[in-house]
Amino acid sequence: MNEKKNHILSVLVENSAGVLSQVSRMFSRKGYNIASLAVGETEDPAVSRMTILVYEDEAQIEQIASQLAKLLPVISVRILNRDNSIRRELLLVKVKADTRETRDEIIQMASIFRVKIVDVAHESLTLEVTGDFGKSEALLKLLEGFGILELVRTGTVALERGKDTIYDV
Amino acid sequence: MELTGAKILMECLVEQKAETVFGYPGGTILNVYDALYDYQDRIHHYLTSHEQGASHAADGYFRSTGRTGVCFATSGPGATNLTTGIATAYYDSSAVVFISCNVTEPMLGKDAFQEVDLTGIAMPITKACYLVDDVTKLADVVREAFYLASHGRPGPVLIDILKNVTAETAEYTPLPLQEHPNHGHLAQVIARSSTGFKSIDTKPECLEKAAEMVAGAKRPVILAGGGVIRSGASAEVKSLAERLDAVVTASIMGLGGFPGNDPRFAGFAGMHGSHAANQAIYQCDLLFVIGCRFSDRVALSPSHFAPNARIIHLDIDRAEINKNVHVDRPLIGDAKDVLQKLLPQITQQSHPDWRAQIAAEVREPVKQASTLEPFEIMQTIESVTGGQALIVTDVGQHQMWASQYFRYRYPCQLLTSGGFGTMGFGYGAAMGAKVGNPDKTVIHVTGDGCFRMNCNEMATAQHYGIPVITVLFDNGTLGMVRQWQRAMYDCRFSATTLDRGPDFVKLAEAYGIHGVRVATAAEFETALRQAIASGEAAVIDCAIDIDETVRPMIAGGHALNDYLLD
Numbered sequence: 219m220n221e222k223k224n225h226i227l228s229v230l231v232e233n234s235a236g237v238l239s240q241v242s243r244m245f246s247r248k249g250y251n252i253a254s255l256a257v258g259e260t261e262d263p264a265v266s267r268m269t270i271l272v273y274e275d276e277a278q279i280e281q282i283a284s285q286l287a288k289l290l291p292v293i294s295v296r297i298l299n300r301d302n303s304i305r306r307e308l309l310l311v312k313v314k315a316d317t318r319e320t321r322d323e324i325i326q327m328a329s330i331f332r333v334k335i336v337d338v339a340h341e342s343l344t345l346e347v348t349g350d351f352g353k354s355e356a357l358l359k360l361l362e363g364f365g366i367l368e369l370v371r372t373g374t375v376a377l378e379r380g381k382d383t384i385y386d387v
Numbered sequence: 388m389e390l391t392g393a394k395i396l397m398e399c400l401v402e403q404k405a406e407t408v409f410g411y412p413g414g415t416i417l418n419v420y421d422a423l424y425d426y427q428d429r430i431h432h433y434l435t436s437h438e439q440g441a442s443h444a445a446d447g448y449f450r451s452t453g454r455t456g457v458c459f460a461t462s463g464p465g466a467t468n469l470t471t472g473i474a475t476a477y478y479d480s481s482a483v484v485f486i487s488c489n490v491t492e493p494m495l496g497k498d499a500f501q502e503v504d505l506t507g508i509a510m511p512i513t514k515a516c517y518l519v520d521d522v523t524k525l526a527d528v529v530r531e532a533f534y535l536a537s538h539g540r541p542g543p544v545l546i547d548i549l550k551n552v553t554a555e556t557a558e559y560t561p562l563p564l565q566e567h568p569n570h571g572h573l574a575q576v577i578a579r580s581s582t583g584f585k586s587i588d589t590k591p592e593c594l595e596k597a598a599e600m601v602a603g604a605k606r607p608v609i610l611a612g613g614g615v616i617r618s619g620a621s622a623e624v625k626s627l628a629e630r631l632d633a634v635v636t637a638s639i640m641g642l643g644g645f646p647g648n649d650p651r652f653a654g655f656a657g658m659h660g661s662h663a664a665n666q667a668i669y670q671c672d673l674l675f676v677i678g679c680r681f682s683d684r685v686a687l688s689p690s691h692f693a694p695n696a697r698i699i700h701l702d703i704d705r706a707e708i709n710k711n712v713h714v715d716r717p718l719i720g721d722a723k724d725v726l727q728k729l730l731p732q733i734t735q736q737s738h739p740d741w742r743a744q745i746a747a748e749v750r751e752p753v754k755q756a757s758t759l760e761p762f763e764i765m766q767t768i769e770s771v772t773g774g775q776a777l778i779v780t781d782v783g784q785h786q787m788w789a790s791q792y793f794r795y796r797y798p799c800q801l802l803t804s805g806g807f808g809t810m811g812f813g814y815g816a817a818m819g820a821k822v823g824n825p826d827k828t829v830i831h832v833t834g835d836g837c838f839r840m841n842c843n844e845m846a847t848a849q850h851y852g853i854p855v856i857t858v859l860f861d862n863g864t865l866g867m868v869r870q871w872q873r874a875m876y877d878c879r880f881s882a883t884t885l886d887r888g889p890d891f892v893k894l895a896e897a898y899g900i901h902g903v904r905v906a907t908a909a910e911f912e913t914a915l916r917q918a919i920a921s922g923e924a925a926v927i928d929c930a931i932d933i934d935e936t937v938r939p940m941i942a943g944g945h946a947l948n949d950y951l952l953d
Contacts, residue, residue, distance in 0.1 A: 236510070239507070243510060243511055280709070281709070284706035284708070285706050288514075288704070288706055290514075290515040
């Protein structure tokens with residue numbers, strides 16, 4: 219219960235001004251750092267879905283979920299765990315590659331990890347990485363050796379496995 | 388009919404039967420005040436000396452009547468002056484609709500004169516807040532705001548309206564109050580499971596398990612919080628106490644939820660709670676907590692709170708479960724509803740020895756000095772008013788004495804800023820309470836530190852003839868802070884001695900209010916009787932010793948049997 223780990227909160231909210239700030243404040247006032255946050259419209263343009271990755275213990279996550287549920291623009295809150303959900307994140311990473319050898323080595327690595335090379339230049343390669351948190355961390359560790367010039371990530375998005383949805387809360 | 392936004396607002400207040408508004412005008416809210424001019428016969432507006440006074444008055448009006456308070460303010464400084472009042476209402480779950488106006492739409496975000504992002508400021512201290520930029524949505528926003536403020540766990544709601552919206556026109560269609568929940572966005576909100584407005588259907592197995600848990604209790608205690616009062620569950624709590632043959636305690640917010648003169652009642656629990664109440668919680672084997680959020684002033688040490696008990700926690704707000712103290716059996720729902728369902732499942736118990744054991748811990752105050760003592764003041768108020776006066780306090784030592792030495796008989800009898808601890812809450816709240824309860828004697832119990840903060844509202848009480856009787860515990864210091872300095876800071880009385888003016892009697896008289904200074908219990912009684920008989924506002928300045936102390940005292944973080952001062 220008191221062991222900290224990564225948790226995902228999936229939050230359905232009204233798509234209106236100020237909602238993001240209201241939700242993110244709920245974390246800041248408790249002193250929790252949001253590891254990642256992804257927001258986008260759902261099948262209903264009046265509704266957005268936020269996927270929030272937080273490193274905390276279970277009791278605190280449940281408290282946060284109950285507090286979030288009280289916010290007026292929040293429609294539904296669901297805690298997704300590793301076993302019951304599919305998690306994906308997209309990364310773009312620009313790696314230093316100023317020799318043919320390094321380029322070849324990176325391209326080989328990309329093919330093993332099944333990631334795409336989306337930009338090639340004389341001094342760099344840019345990779346598009348899709349996967350769960352573990353996969354991107356593993357690849358990044360390998361790429362570090364070449365020199366990561368810059369990196370951007372969308373933040374994790376997640377959906378529950380099986381037929382249950384956030385609407386069933 | 389086609390109406391301006393300002394008139395739509397007025398019509399919506401009439402829909403709500405909100406006949407009383409406290410407020411303060413200004414540039415951006417001019418259209419609203421202009422419309423108010425036409426509605427004077429239906430909406431009574433009280434102009435206070437300061438927006439903070441208006442905010443507390445609207446709060447006191449709700450707390451004492453159960454009818455949603457309404458408060459108006461203009462943009463910028465008017466709006467920020469509300470914030471202490473909004474937070475005070477939020478921390479004590481008080482239903483107040485705050486209506487402010489902001490600059491016109493083209494000026495929004497341009498740092499215009501008296502512009503402030505009030506919805507941004509108020510977000511963490513409101514149950515909901517709205518920025519209205521479309522006149523066609525105004526009526527529904529106002530309806531939703533009133534509904535949200537008063538349903539579920541009550542709380543303040545803010546509506547910030549752009550000035551141009553108050554001048555623009557839209558079609559207004561009256562909607563009867565009972566239709567509001569079926570209408571527009573509000574209907575969607577109510578339908579959501581997350582918001583908890585739907586009366587939560589406590590599962591039968593939860594009730595059964597709670598009934599099983601209480602059945603085995605040998606030393607049961609009930610801890611009643613403010614939720615008992617807001618839910619109107621006093622009768623059910625009394626039945627529960629009798630059925631369990633339990634000792635009853637309360638948080639300060641719960642005082643009056645159970646009769647203070649009932650032999651089961653052991654006083655309030657917590658930092659300055661009675662020895663009997665704290666012992667009851669420390670020794671009990673079953674603690675039934677109703678509408679109480681285990682604040683740090685009650686559960687000073689969450690891990691040592693009721694260490695020998697299994698805890699049942701009944702609360703309307705799911706987020707309060709396991710927030711501060713981990714409980715064995717949560718029951719989520721309205722206290723009155725849930726208790727009505729639970730009571731038939733509880734069999735009659737008998738614990739005379741347990742009750743006698745706690746009754747033996749009751750300590751009565753003893754007069755120790757020749758000077759006027761705090762307990763004498765509260766006991767005199769109780770005897771002179773037959774225990775029926777409505778007491779409104781500020782914050783500090785006098786607040787604790789008012790909680791300790793007056794036996795509250797009925798719900799909503801004590802209004803106090805329990806959660807936020809707002810010095811300066813009292814006068815405004817007392818005015819709101821008196822306006823809402825013209826037949827009750829309203830006593831504003833304060834200290835010289837608190838009274839300094841918002842005594843400007845004496846002008847309001849005098850002008851409108853609101854007979855608030857101020858009983859001023861005048862010890863010439865910020866007593867509670869001094870008490871901490873004495874106990875924990877080696878008597879280094881840094882910035883707490885109030886060895887300065889004003890002369891409160893002369894000050895009262897300057898406002899056209901009768902003032903009198905008293906130094907003995909007999910003088911106080913005479914002054915109080917005269918003040919009540921006069922039917923006018925009064926200030927009774929009670930000289931008490933600078934080192935009067937609130938006892939007992941448990942330091943923050945300590946168990947309920949671990950006294951700093953006993």
